[in-house]
Amino acid sequence: MYDIIFKHLEEKVPLTQAEKELIKTFFKPKKIKKKQFVVVEGHVCNYLTFVSKGLLKAYNVDDKGNEHINQFSPEGWWTSDMSSFFSGGISFYSIDAMEDSEVLLITREDFDNLTLQVPVMDRYFRLLFQNSLITKERRLISSHTHTAEEKYRHITENNPDLMKRIPQNLLASYLGLSPETLSRLKKNIIFDPK
Amino acid sequence: MYDIIFKHLEEKVPLTQAEKELIKTFFKPKKIKKKQFVVVEGHVCNYLTFVSKGLLKAYNVDDKGNEHINQFSPEGWWTSDMSSFFSGGISFYSIDAMEDSEVLLITREDFDNLTLQVPVMDRYFRLLFQNSLITKERRLISSHTHTAEEKYRHITENNPDLMKRIPQNLLASYLGLSPETLSRLKKNIIFDPK
DNA sequence: AAATTCACTTGATCCAAATCAATTATTTGG
């Protein structure tokens, strides 16, 4: 259960065996069935969540009832409503499981203790957030510059693996497109051999 | 010149006098005239830049020659092409000064030394990136859910100060709108007393 | 295995914002 998280942590920072043992104590493992929620919009997001198995999605529902997916989190990724988790305010996103999943949960209090007792974790999260920030920036620019088709092409080319696990309507939501538009543009791509 | 950066650092983390003296040595102050570049797209972004005075913008130019502004950086903010700075690859953004400005520059090498010698800086940047990430996420969802008018309302309500310093066409670019659209929607808002 | 729910496709129509084009401010630099 903890193998995956250590593998991911150690890709970014070195850890001693003692640190690993300590880190373990801060996390609570949990199994989540498909469709089960980790947080519901409007409630406080009490956990930062590491996905060790499965696939979660974080999304917001707008005034008109449309879902807007902020992030897919397969195994090896973190998820949470960061604003809510770190500030204690209410969550803007709901997070639920798209597949039966296994996660490691840490509370805010334990997160603070973790970074105090294992300072290198500050570096780990600095690097993690740094990379996420770069990705988010690109997605934002892409949403302004690229056509629907370009956005689709881009994501499928860069995440072929993940695409197999994500229904088309949810991918549309992630890309900021209607399901109809995504369905239609796929046809063009198939028949256009470029 | 360094007052502003320490004020900003100390809003997030405590620093000893010795640490401050050390931090100073890693940064190189520089004055930048309006329209001068800090990085040009396609070159390597060699510096992480703290703005102590003035206003910079980071933007990408697309295939059709349209500018897309990623970020405005007034005094107290950081700017750089993070991907280029941290990976050494070529920069996706150009960054230039919108006003005569003063900045503090740090190279990648010195950044690494800084975080090694003053570990609390890892925490500082963790917090900085964490907050930026939250903001970027919201902007991305907003770009999918909100109308042009809602985006404009939102930014003017939350950044009245900054709006005075930003020409309308650049604000339009930041919001992902054409200048014409922004010009037109402003009229509606003025005559609508809500 | 039938029933119900959910995902995907296809067509017709609509609309918000882009684009094209011209005119009028407003800056800025010489």
Place this chain on the structure above:
DNA sequence: CCAAATAATTGATTTGGATCAAGTGAATTT
């Protein structure tokens, strides 16, 4: 202080993608 460049407005037209609507297919549930 004037000329030239840049920014903002306004109008006419186009368009990419949304929305509305209906039908088809696939997957859970019982």
